[in-house]
Amino acid sequence: MIRLDNVTKIYKGETRAVDGVSLDIQKGEFVFLVGESGSGKSTMLRLFTAEESATAGQVHVAGKDLTRISSGRVPYLRRNIGSVFQDFKLLPQKTVYENVAFALEVIGRPKNIVTTQVPAILDLVGLSHKQKSFPDELSGGEQQRVSIARAFVNRPLILLADEPTGNLDPNTAQEIMRLLDRINRTGTTVVMATHDQTIVDQMRRRVIALRAGQVIRDEQQGVYG
């Protein structure tokens, strides 16, 4: 599903954010990217969505060679990838329902798809009763669930999560992890960058540890380290 071959990303000619990384993530895997701030986790995720392009090496995501993809195809690549962030990136002037529906509307999905898919996904994340609320009326955990709903409503092949529990208390973080686990069980590949040692140790999934842009550890049922 995701394959990196000797990938290097250099910012402004000096900072080596990713340094000669090769890795292979299979369909349906759940992978933690761990490492200190600045170790290259976020850059790696941005390489997957073609927000950054590799300075050297090859990036394959969802069957596409991102070193050769034309800018016109990038949006279609992104329809196969859901993204979740620490700061949720919800639109404050739209309701929960509208925030999720927005993701389908702007890729031109017909209205009948929107009206069936959005309630279904809100049900999945347990927010059916809050669909008319605005983001600032929700708790952090609820907001993150909306953002996961938005990322998953189009049933992407891959879900990328950049510190999704970073702003949440431990109990809420557990809820979010249960949700991501559930999504993973539908066959969706999940890649999550995190600092949260408790979560990583508890889930016992594949752990890829980064330091200074290099992979220093890659374990199938790993711990934070």
Add this chain to the structure above:
Amino acid sequence: MVRFLRRTGYFVRETWINIRRNLTLTVAAILTVAVGVMLVGLGLMARYASTNALGRWQGGVQFEIFLEPNISGGQIDALGEELRNHPDIERIQYITQEQAFELLEEMLVDEPELLAEVSLESLPPSYRVVPRFAEGELIESLAAQFRQRPGVYSVETGRQQVDAIREWFNSFRWIVLLMSIVLAAASALLIFNMIRVAMFARRREIEVMKLVGATNSFIRLPFIMEGMLHGLAGGIVGAVAAGVLRNHVEELFGRSEILAFFRSFTVTSSQFNTAILATVIMGVVVGALGSAFAAGRFLDV
């Protein structure tokens, strides 16, 4: 295309939200477009009008000898013989009363009530004379030779006036062209900036759209439509203003004795329509250019 049509509701809604959000800027942009394209419209009309008026003298090198309406056939022939044999005259053309009436009909096609006042018999027949040389002084002296002949009502050269008017119109055209270019550029820049502000106000939405895989054209289209809408509004206001001004000016020419000369400077209704259409299209183009440039510049993948 079908997919785009299905999303029309989305685009209309988004465009309307953008416009409502910065109304003052919108008004400023529309007015600038309006003034700019109004000048384009007026310039075009002036061009038509001057061409129409000058066309009568065909480059200003010919003059016309108008004869008394009751001149005898022998006098006409004698005068024609003399003109034809004159060494300084290239060729002549005799315009009968009927032909004169036809010409007048053409000129007054939009003012039938005026035409109704004119009778065939009251029109003078005339000789149109093309001299061998195009110098103004020669033409003047040539014309003077025939002014006192029996049966000659008047001789009109109009050369100096024509030259003066043409010169005046040429510089007027340039000034109008220059001003409309400057104003068009200013309005394109204003629209460019307005779209930039609109995009900045909606940067979070744009970020999310990119994130979930909306295409660039989908993200840009509402902004470009907004710019075109501003251009269209400005174009319509400008066209109306140009139309009102045209009527006012023609009325002024009709009323004032000093400006009587300008009475022949009129535009036909089809020329007027062309100018108005060009004005509106110009507005839309300016709006599309400004917004497309902004959207292209600030919305990369």
